[in-house]
Amino acid sequence: MSLSDPDLLVIGAGPAGLALAAASCELGLRTTLVAPRPTAPWEANYGSWEADLTGISAPVHQRWSRARVCGEGWSKSLDRAYVQLDRRQLQQGLLERALAAGLVLENGTAASASHGPDGSELLLSDARSLRGRVLVDCGGHRATLVQPGQPVASAFQLAWGHRIRVKLHPWSPQEMVLMDWTRGPDEAPGPPTFLYVMPFDEQHLFVEETVLAARLPPDPGFLQARLQARLERLGLEAGAVEEVERCVIPMDTPRPPPQRVLALGGAAGMVHPATGYSVATSLRLAPLLARAIASGLEHGGPDEAARLGWETLWPGPRVDAATVLRFGLEAILSLDADGTDRFFRAFFEPPPEAWAPMLSSESTARQLAQVMGRMFLSADMPLRLALSRAGMSAEGLLAFRAMLCAHSPAQDREYG
Ligand SMILES: Cc1cc2nc3c(=O)[nH]c(=O)nc-3n(C[C@H](O)[C@H](O)[C@H](O)COP(=O)(O)OP(=O)(O)OC[C@H]3O[C@@H](n4cnc5c(N)ncnc54)[C@H](O)[C@@H]3O)c2cc1C
Known part of the structure; x- marks a missing residue:
């Protein structure tokens, strides 16, 4: 390692990677982030219970004071606020904070890594290499560097969503629909699915048909057809589709064993097994992980940073x-x-x-x-x-x- 090598190499520019890059740069760790397109706009519609964001700085695009859940013959309005994160502002805000504190961005795809007592060498798919004292894999569910836990994930959440504009819809802009489990009379066979609705105003909606968890991911075309049939049942005239979201989230990725490469977010097995969510957890843990790495580097070196990092991510x-x-x-x-x-x-x-x-x-x-x-x-x-x-x-x-x-x-x- 040379004196000019960074303290931290972060792989991935999703919520986990950028949150960690911002936190570590602000702590004074020299940080480089590598991703195929580090500033490409995020595409997922991130939702969260408002309470889960307590103490976290996360910009909100829309807030609903209540959430509805319903099924065959029952319906309930939950007195719990739900939000959609403002993904553009969140991404921009984290990037700006990190760049202002000295983050270096590299376009590239991590392929493999080797480790020595002073640091690691990261080989990119274009044969370039980068060096850093500590490596953190924030590459999401398809992470390549961190050795995964066993057995690998076998349950998946799937969703097919549309942001649409309609003439009229039946939902209140004050209440989102967390789960509507009602079924149509001639529903095609397949796993149970529910409708998730974020009503933005009188005309704009995000509607998504979701398999909460299934062992064998069904063909996403099945979800698109179910969504279409449901919207027809609800009498919603198909308006303009402004955005399409396809979602496959491994729900039971085990925590990776403690090892020299650290991880955060989807790469660290942090997806909640009942909701499929991980963004609030990554935002909450990023500063704690940055502090653990800084302390480990100061008091021992890369091995100690990795040990403290895993302890922070996965305490008993x-x-x-x-x-x-x-x-x-x-x-x-x-x-x-x-x-x-x-x-x-x-x-x-x-x-x-x-x-x-x-x-x-x-x-x-x-x-x-x-x-x-x-x-x-x-x-x-x-x-x-x-x-x-x-x-x-x-x-x-x-x-x-x-x-x-x-x-x-x-x-x-x-x-x-
Ligand atoms: C459509 C969709 C909707 C979701 N909705 C929600 C939600 O509402 N709420 C919630 O909390 N969670 C949600 N999730 C689940 C989860 O929180 C997200 O997947 C979240 O984006 C995970 O963040 P991450 O930073 O760990 O990984 P990602 O966001 O997947 O980011 C991974 C980053 O790593 C980069 N990368 C990957 N491989 C390499 C490599 N080899 N080298 C370099 N860079 C690499 C990628 O380009 C990307 O920049 C959703 C997931 C999906 C797919």
Whole structure:
């Protein structure tokens, strides 16, 4: 390593990569970020519960004070605010902060890396190489450098969404639709799907048909057809499609084992197994990871930075909580369309305090166990049987162990 080599090489310019680049540059770490097109505009419509953004600086494009969930013969308005992030402002803001604090941008695709005691050498696909003391893979779900955890993901969330302009629609601009599980009379066979709606105003909407989780990702064309049929059922005259979103998110990517390459975001197994979300978690953890890297480099070197980094990303209570959430995913995967509908009816029945921990990435295994216990007791008999069967799976047994042996309440408090 030479004195001019950066402290940190960040791979990827999504929410995780840019959040980490901004935080590390502002801490004084010399940082280089490499991505095929580091300033290409982000395309996904990022949504989040407003509460999950507490303490995080994240620009909001639109806020809905309530969220609706409904299914066959039931409908409920949840008293919980939901937001769509302003992806342009978020991206621009992070880039500007990072560049103002000295970030160096490189166009390139990371291919492989080798490591020595003083730092790492990153080989790009065009045969150039870059050197840095610490490497952080923020390459998303298709990350190439970080060695993945085992077994690899086998459950996927899929969605097909349109931003559309219509003459008239039935939704209130104050309330978004988180999940509409109602089905059409002649629905084609396939996994259960729900409609997600962000009504921006009287004419502009984002509508998305989603498979919450499935083992074998169905053909996305199936989702497009279901969305079309649903909009027709709702009497929505197809207006202009202003944007199309296709989404495939691995839901059960395990946490990578601690190793010399660090990771953040999708690359670090940080997708929430029940929602598919990870942006709020990346924004929350980026400054903590930057501080851990700075401290490791100051007190030991690259190995110590990697050790502290993994400890920060995946402390024991977070590992326990992820194990319990993974079981929740397994339970959902075991349900058919009727079971899924009844599951969410029972899940959203009590006030938000009772179910919100299940949808947050900051909950502890104990909090999740309480939600699950309450859910089980309020479920009808067929649903209890289905949940009991899921409880007998390997994931169920691991989850029970995590709940029983969860880190102490004192640690829980620190973590929460
Ligand atoms: C359509 C869609 C909608 C989603 N909606 C939500 C949502 O509403 N809320 C939420 O929280 N989450 C959502 N997610 C899930 C998840 O939060 C996003 O996937 C998020 O973008 C992950 O951020 P990331 O920075 O980890 O990875 P990404 O955003 O995928 O960014 C990866 C970056 O790494 C670069 N890269 C990849 N490979 C290499 C390489 N070899 N070398 C160099 N650079 C590389 C890419 O070009 C890109 O810049 C959604 C995902 C999708 C696909």
